[in-house]
Amino acid sequence: MLPLLLASSSVYRRDLLSRLRLPFTCSSPDIDESHRADESALELVKRLSLEKAQALAASHPAHLIIGSDQVAVLNNQIIGKPHTFDKARQQLLNASGASVSFLTGLTLLNSQTGEHETDYVPFTVHMRTLSAVQIERYLHAEQPYDCAGSFKAEGLGVSLFQRTEGDDATSLVGLPLIRLVDMLLAQGVAIP
Structure with missing residues (x-):
């Protein structure tokens, strides 16, 4: 098996990939x-997942390189990571009672052959109707300022959900493991 490389500095993606119990290293692509003009959210995540993997191909020959990128979409607008309490509060106020779609692009690149597979996995979160007090209490408790959508689904953020919709809940955290396993199996990686 070629060595696995996760093209990411995300601790969330690293933790998800470790669930597969495969040895891997991480490197952050530069x-x-x-977002390009007239580029859809879907086109964006697929392009960025591929570019992340390709950015590390020359420095990591003979690797299977995993690239992933995610955006959250609310009311047909891409919402990014809030980075601050005030922006997170506004994102959650806007999302209250609405649905937030997460699109996660995924690429597996064989840097030895140059072959790659790129796909995306959608996941939708239907939010509860939230009061300003609930939102502020949540933000003080979890501080999800580095998460698109302003919540951590793997933590207390799940309490903000009315329901979820999608084939792979790991895509919500940023690395769709079910689809990734399909790609790895196609490359001859034995899992489990």
């Missing part, structure tokens, strides 16, 4: 993650 790419421009700007």
Whole structure:
């Protein structure tokens, strides 16, 4: 098996990938993650997941490189990581009683052959109707300022959900493991 490389500095993606109990290393790709004019959210995450993997191919020959990128979409607008309490509060106020769609792009690149597979996995969170007090209490408790959508689904953020919809809940955290396993199996990786 070629060595696995996760093209990410995300602790969330690293923790998810470790669930597969495969040895891997991580490296952060240095790419421009700007949204291009007239690029859909779906096109964006697929492009960025591929570019992240490709950015590390020359420095990591003979590797299977995993690239992933995610955006949250609310009312047809991409919402990013809030980074501050005030922006997170506004994101959650806007999402209250609404649905937030998460699109996660995924690429597995064989840097030895140059072959790659790129896909995306959608996941939707239907939010409860939230009061300003509930939102502020949540933000003080978990401080999810580095998470698109302003919540941590793997933590207390699940209490903000009315229901979820999708095939792979791990995609909500940023690395769709079910689809990744399909890609790894196609490359001859034995799992489990």
